[in-house]
Amino acid sequence: MLLRYRVGAVVSLAKHQNGGAKTVLWTSKNFRTQSGDATFLQAVDFYFDKAAAIASVSPDILAQIKACNNILRVQFPLKCSNGTVELIEAYRAQHSHHRLPVKGGVRMAPNVNGEEIMALAALMTFKCAVVDVPFGGAKGGIKIDPTKYSLNEKEAIMRRYTSELVKKKFIGPAIDVPAPDYGTGPQEMAWIKDTYEHMKSTDINGAACVTGKPLEEGGIHGRHEATGLGVFFCLREFLNDQDLVKKLHMSPGVKGKTFIIQGFGNVGRNLVDIRDPAKILELPCDVLIPAALESQVHSENASRIKAQIIAEAANGPVTPSAEAILEKNGAVILPDLLLNAGGVTVSYFEWLKNLNHIHFGRMSRRMEESGKKVLLEALEQEFESKNKLSDDLRKELVKGNTEIDFVWSGLEETMLVSWANVRSTAERKDCNYRTAAYLIAIERIATCYRVNGIFP
Ligand SMILES: NC(=O)C1=CN([C@@H]2O[C@H](COP(=O)(O)OP(=O)(O)OC[C@H]3O[C@@H](n4cnc5c(N)ncnc54)[C@H](OP(=O)(O)O)[C@@H]3O)[C@@H](O)[C@H]2O)C=CC1
Numbered sequence: 001m002l003l004r005y006r007v008g009a010v011v012s013l014a015k016h017q018n019g020g021a022k023t024v025l026w027t028s029k030n031f032r033t034q035s036g037d038a039t040f041l042q043a044v045d046f047y048f049d050k051a052a053a054i055a056s057v058s059p060d061i062l063a064q065i066k067a068c069n070n071i072l073r074v075q076f077p078l079k080c081s082n083g084t085v086e087l088i089e090a091y092r093a094q095h096s097h098h099r100l101p102v103k104g105g106v107r108m109a110p111n112v113n114g115e116e117i118m119a120l121a122a123l124m125t126f127k128c129a130v131v132d133v134p135f136g137g138a139k140g141g142i143k144i145d146p147t148k149y150s151l152n153e154k155e156a157i158m159r160r161y162t163s164e165l166v167k168k169k170f171i172g173p174a175i176d177v178p179a180p181d182y183g184t185g186p187q188e189m190a191w192i193k194d195t196y197e198h199m200k201s202t203d204i205n206g207a208a209c210v211t212g213k214p215l216e217e218g219g220i221h222g223r224h225e226a227t228g229l230g231v232f233f234c235l236r237e238f239l240n241d242q243d244l245v246k247k248l249h250m251s252p253g254v255k256g257k258t259f260i261i262q263g264f265g266n267v268g269r270n271l272v273d274i275r276d277p278a279k280i281l282e283l284p285c286d287v288l289i290p291a292a293l294e295s296q297v298h299s300e301n302a303s304r305i306k307a308q309i310i311a312e313a314a315n316g317p318v319t320p321s322a323e324a325i326l327e328k329n330g331a332v333i334l335p336d337l338l339l340n341a342g343g344v345t346v347s348y349f350e351w352l353k354n355l356n357h358i359h360f361g362r363m364s365r366r367m368e369e370s371g372k373k374v375l376l377e378a379l380e381q382e383f384e385s386k387n388k389l390s391d392d393l394r395k396e397l398v399k400g401n402t403e404i405d406f407v408w409s410g411l412e413e414t415m416l417v418s419w420a421n422v423r424s425t426a427e428r429k430d431c432n433y434r435t436a437a438y439l440i441a442i443e444r445i446a447t448c449y450r451v452n453g454i455f456p
């Protein structure tokens with residue numbers, strides 16, 4: 001009901017533009033989801049508008065922040081292993097250039113479409129702003145089911161996609177930096193890097209054109225688990241907060257709570273009737289973690305969700321109509337743009353590592369260790385301890401920080417500071433966590449426009 005005015009409407013991309021100030025390379029029709037819920041893009045717009053209504057930002061700047069700057073749609077041929085030629089459709093949306101480069105994953109899925117990619121790119125803009133990662137937002141998608149293609153075919157698709165991005169200036173360490181998303185991983189990122197470096201062989205920072213790479217290709221320790229670990233850090237903070245869990249009639253702490261994760265591959269799916277994997281969402285549990293695709297919790301199944309906490313590990317898993325039902329039933333939603341920001345946070349660290357051409361800890365680890373050794377020896381001498389420290393304890397105490405120590409510490413710091421900010425904003429504005437997170441993002445981006453001014 002909330003979204004009736006937009007659902008099903010034929011909306012050209014122009015409607016999302018601001019006085020012709022932005023480049024439109026593609027137009028499309030909105031479409032209804034099967035259940036009649038808002039489409040993913042409509043949902044992101046709806047959540048934005050809700051926060052915009054309480055932001056201290058002028059309508060013209062709000063329109064600018066909301067609009068998608070560029071969307072590129074490419075079609076190219078793939079020579080398949082059986083000798084036939086297949087037409088491949090792919091996208092890259094750059095939502096906001098208020099900070100550069102723009103950043104966001106590339107997904108491979110059969111249902112990829114331009115609107116979905118625009119919604120995901122917008123989420124990237126707001127996500128980066130919430131966790132104070134200095135990037136604009138982008139997202140890419142290739143409309144294939146990756147399980148139906150051989151490794152060689154996937155490599156050809158990824159390399160051709162990257163070459164299209166290079167030719168159109170939609171990729172580069174200072175322009176637009178892809179990363180893994182649904183259906184892609186380190187191998188695809190290695191192909192992107194290699195293709196970029198072949199086409200831009202004089203770019204000394206070429207490795208920073210993509211993140212989520214394998215370690216041997218300039219990746220960073222901890223990127224693989226970063227998104228999940230970020231979800232855990234925030235969830236742990238929420239569950240340890242006596243005041244917040246009391247409102248849900250729960251005891252504090254992670255221990256003893258029951259969790260359901262959707263998107264756990266075969267393990268998660270086999271918990272229930274596999275003829276109907278969506279039913280897993282409706283089983284009794286304390287915390288439901290949708291970690292697969294958007295719009296999984298919608299107006300038709302929301303009232304059957306038993307969990308009191310919905311932790312959005314996926315992007316856009318809860319539609320606005322579902323959110324209204326869940327909240328009416330007393331559930332709390334920890335929103336995607338905060339909760340799954342661990343991935344882009346560690347991607348930021350990887351990008352910095354690539355630009356520095358050196359890994360974190362290389363210059364400092366031994367120096368830290370020798371400093372700590374001197375301190376320990378001085379203390380032992382001073383107190384003439386008869387019980388000297390054991391070798392193992394000594395080793396542990398003097399250990400210098402390695403790359404993974406920096407990454408986990410930086411990730412935890414980012415997630416905890418951001419959660420505290422979202423929590424206090426929600427309290428101050430008397431709104432839910434999603435609106436608070438959007439509000440923080442909107443006000444930060446608006447500040448950027450105010451301080452920088454508008455070009456030209
Ligand atoms: N990768 C990242 O760093 C980040 C990802 N995200 C978001 O997290 C979500 C998941 O992405 P990611 O983990 O990378 O994707 P992956 O491709 O690595 O994994 C997705 C998993 O979801 C499962 N799945 C798909 N549909 C269903 C379903 N209907 N029911 C149960 N399981 C299902 C897949 O199972 P199967 O393989 O059997 O099909 C697979 O195990 C996406 O929304 C993505 O945008 C957000 C931030 C960062």
Ligand SMILES: O=C(O)CCC(=O)C(=O)O
Pocket residue numbers: 103104105106124127177178179180181211212315340341343344345347
């Ligand atoms: O790591 C990145 O740059 C982007 C991750 C991503 O696509 C996301 O957060 O949705």
